[in-house]
Amino acid sequence: MKQPVRIAVTGAAGGISYSLLFKIAAGEVLGSDQPVILQLLEITPAMDALRGVAMELQDCAYPLLQGVVLSDDPTVAFKDADYAFLVGARPRGPGMERKDLLEANAAIFSVQGKALNDVASRQVKVLVVGNPANTNALIAARNAPDLDPTQFTAMTRLDHNRAVGLAANKTGFATPTINRVTIWGNHSVTQVPDLYHADVAGEEAVDAVGEDWYKNTFIETVQKRGAAIIDARGASSSASAAQAAIDHMRDWALGTYEGDWVSMAIPSDGSYGVAKGIIYSFPVRCAFGRYEIVQGLEINDFIAGKMKASEQELIEERDAVASLLPAETEAHLENVQIADRSNRELNARGLNADEKAVFTERF
Amino acid sequence: MKQPVRIAVTGAAGGISYSLLFKIAAGEVLGSDQPVILQLLEITPAMDALRGVAMELQDCAYPLLQGVVLSDDPTVAFKDADYAFLVGARPRGPGMERKDLLEANAAIFSVQGKALNDVASRQVKVLVVGNPANTNALIAARNAPDLDPTQFTAMTRLDHNRAVGLAANKTGFATPTINRVTIWGNHSVTQVPDLYHADVAGEEAVDAVGEDWYKNTFIETVQKRGAAIIDARGASSSASAAQAAIDHMRDWALGTYEGDWVSMAIPSDGSYGVAKGIIYSFPVRCAFGRYEIVQGLEINDFIAGKMKASEQELIEERDAVASLLPAETEAHLENVQIADRSNRELNARGLNADEKAVFTERF
Numbered sequence: 168m169k170q171p172v173r174i175a176v177t178g179a180a181g182g183i184s185y186s187l188l189f190k191i192a193a194g195e196v197l198g199s200d201q202p203v204i205l206q207l208l209e210i211t212p213a214m215d216a217l218r219g220v221a222m223e224l225q226d227c228a229y230p231l232l233q234g235v236v237l238s239d240d241p242t243v244a245f246k247d248a249d250y251a252f253l254v255g256a257r258p259r260g261p262g263m264e265r266k267d268l269l270e271a272n273a274a275i276f277s278v279q280g281k282a283l284n285d286v287a288s289r290q291v292k293v294l295v296v297g298n299p300a301n302t303n304a305l306i307a308a309r310n311a312p313d314l315d316p317t318q319f320t321a322m323t324r325l326d327h328n329r330a331v332g333l334a335a336n337k338t339g340f341a342t343p344t345i346n347r348v349t350i351w352g353n354h355s356v357t358q359v360p361d362l363y364h365a366d367v368a369g370e371e372a373v374d375a376v377g378e379d380w381y382k383n384t385f386i387e388t389v390q391k392r393g394a395a396i397i398d399a400r401g402a403s404s405s406a407s408a409a410q411a412a413i414d415h416m417r418d419w420a421l422g423t424y425e426g427d428w429v430s431m432a433i434p435s436d437g438s439y440g441v442a443k444g445i446i447y448s449f450p451v452r453c454a455f456g457r458y459e460i461v462q463g464l465e466i467n468d469f470i471a472g473k474m475k476a477s478e479q480e481l482i483e484e485r486d487a488v489a490s491l492l493p494a495e496t497e498a499h500l501e502n503v504q505i506a507d508r509s510n511r512e513l514n515a516r517g518l519n520a521d522e523k524a525v526f527t528e529r530f
Numbered sequence: 531m532k533q534p535v536r537i538a539v540t541g542a543a544g545g546i547s548y549s550l551l552f553k554i555a556a557g558e559v560l561g562s563d564q565p566v567i568l569q570l571l572e573i574t575p576a577m578d579a580l581r582g583v584a585m586e587l588q589d590c591a592y593p594l595l596q597g598v599v600l601s602d603d604p605t606v607a608f609k610d611a612d613y614a615f616l617v618g619a620r621p622r623g624p625g626m627e628r629k630d631l632l633e634a635n636a637a638i639f640s641v642q643g644k645a646l647n648d649v650a651s652r653q654v655k656v657l658v659v660g661n662p663a664n665t666n667a668l669i670a671a672r673n674a675p676d677l678d679p680t681q682f683t684a685m686t687r688l689d690h691n692r693a694v695g696l697a698a699n700k701t702g703f704a705t706p707t708i709n710r711v712t713i714w715g716n717h718s719v720t721q722v723p724d725l726y727h728a729d730v731a732g733e734e735a736v737d738a739v740g741e742d743w744y745k746n747t748f749i750e751t752v753q754k755r756g757a758a759i760i761d762a763r764g765a766s767s768s769a770s771a772a773q774a775a776i777d778h779m780r781d782w783a784l785g786t787y788e789g790d791w792v793s794m795a796i797p798s799d800g801s802y803g804v805a806k807g808i809i810y811s812f813p814v815r816c817a818f819g820r821y822e823i824v825q826g827l828e829i830n831d832f833i834a835g836k837m838k839a840s841e842q843e844l845i846e847e848r849d850a851v852a853s854l855l856p857a858e859t860e861a862h863l864e865n866v867q868i869a870d871r872s873n874r875e876l877n878a879r880g881l882n883a884d885e886k887a888v889f890t891e892r893f
Binding site: 193 | 548549579585590591592595596694696699706755762764765772773
């Protein structure tokens with residue numbers, strides 16, 4: 168049997184984690200032959216509830232679950248972690264301004280970034296789910312100078328999956344026939360769901376759904392889907408957010424399908440003119456546990472304007488917490504470039520037949 | 531690609547289903563090559579919440595999910611269903627006596643039994659999760675005279691998994707090394723967690739955990755685990771119940787591991803002296819989509835007394851709703867015997883090499 172990998176999850180007694188943990192333990196991230204140890208972080212007042220969740224994990228008798236660690240100390244929960252799902256975040260309270268919210272979360276994610284820097288595996292893959300996810304990921308990355316910034320990502324996969332699901336529902340085609348959908352920018356209402364490079368069952372996606380409907384209904388529906396779910400369910404999206412987190416991490420670890428790509432919010436390397444350093448959602452392909460931005464897509468003015476607006480929002484978010492961000496060191500910037508170059512080299516030399524075996528098979 | 535199977539789930543907007551549906555759609559029951567259509571039943575006032583859940587299912591863009599049907603009419607939700615998870619049940623309200631609870635649920639499950647009888651696939655596999663699960667399953671079965679009673683089962687897999695998890699936690703061995711645990715009887719505090727035929731990493735389980743601890747701590751811990759979870763979490767077991775439902779149906783459909791068995795509450799055929807016809811949990815092995823009671827286990831007096839008490843409870847539950855139970859017809863009883871005989875013949879002739887391939891592989 169393989170050696171177990173350590174998977175840290177924060178906000179582990181919350182609603183999203185209640186769906187997420189039982190999927191991780193069942194093998195949905197890394198497959199049914201990969202044992203895992205769950206390392207769960209909560210705030211002190213939630214430790215009793217967390218023990219209840221751990222009891223239920225034990226009660227599932229998962230063959231793959233080789234251990235569960237519970238802690239309110241990030242240096243315990245992140246110790247040697249190979250994967251970290253940062254789910255917990257401070258929600259907006261009554262009377263809280265946007266800047267208050269950003270700062271409250273900056274405090275959380277700077278502590279967690281430092282802890283990851285100090286104790287996590289040097290190859291740790293970090294996914295920030297807690298909102299504002301992109302800027303929280305930026306804060307964590309900047310507080311982890313010994314890690315490569317490209318190890319820090321934020322989740323736009325829920326938006327990506329929503330876009331695929333909506334296109335499937337509109338056209339009647341199954342989701343595996345829908346490829347190369349992109350979410351650009353921030354995981355917020357400024358996100359840009361882009362169908363111009365996508366296709367549905369071999370037809371250009373914008374034609375398949377109709378350009379009017381795409382521009383006037385599709386984009387806004389995806390952007391505001393979170394609120395629509397709350398209206399219908401009376402509770403926020405938990406199960407679908409957990410599934411998106413699973414999908415994000417699985418594809419990052421095991422690879423994307425040939426002919427398709429996924430959306431991940433990652434440190435911008437300047438591709439498509441996006442300001443370097445902010446955590447921005449791009450179309451990416453994954454292989455060998457790395458991701459690479461899909462290059463060379465032609466961006467029309469309609470999309471370019473929206474991309475700029477979302478970039479602007481992220482720059483403003485960054486600036487709002489600037490006083491809490493450690494300076495970006497030269498070495499840190501160099502890391503981004505090295506990681507980026509390495510990814511490009513990987514892509515440029517192509518994949519041989521053996522290496523392709525690491526891609527998961529699409530049925 | 532395979533033809534989709536239809537999976538009906540009742541109480542589909544409730545807590546257990548919120549974990550269950552997203553596992554079914556991800557392929558945890560029937561594997562990653564089996565498309566599914568979910569047919570979801572709720573009471574009329576919960577249809578808005580159910581639409582919210584369906585939106586989230588769409589938002590996951592599951593490759594295997596080929597359709598979702600929402601209805602408050604069981605003849606719609608059960609139409610051609612190959613599998614039915616009966617999760618929804620009436621919980622005990624304030625001032626409600628045990629008999630009131632049994633009768634309120636008898637009303638629900640008699641309607642659902644009739645609907646399954648009228649519209650479900652003739653091979654439908656039914657799992658009752660909603661409590662009192664055993665007697666609810668009995669009521670549904672008796673209201674479905676055209677189906678084989680052995681198609682109706684109730685869930686003691688959560689108790690089974692809890693017993694395995696607890697033994698693993700006590701001994702430090704991984705759950706796959708713990709085999710042949712049994713839950714006898716009712717899914718209630720009278721259930722009988724039996725370790726006398728089990729082993730842990732090759733050692734007799736009762737020796738591995740210590741007989742005193744087994745008799746004085748283990749049994750009661752498993753019996754009262756539901757209440758302990760509520761104490762810790764402030765909410766009842768949902769995720770672990772959903773996982774147990776997945777495990778029950780998966781093993782029934784795809785087979786149990788060689789050298790192990792699972793616990794399922796099924797119509798008693800009189801094995802081990804248990805009154806015929808009541809839905810009683812036995813150790814079973816599954817293959818070819820059928821289950822068979824493990825025969826020939828030696829039952830000591832300690833266990834036998836507890837088995838009798840649980841049987842007595844189930845007889846009382848049955849008698850409390852007797853006025854609502856259609857008479858058991860000769861043909862219906864004959865069906866039980868035919869199904870039972872057929873299962874025995876299957877086992878008696880043994881499995882050839884090809885047939886063994888249907889067993890799922892244990893790593």
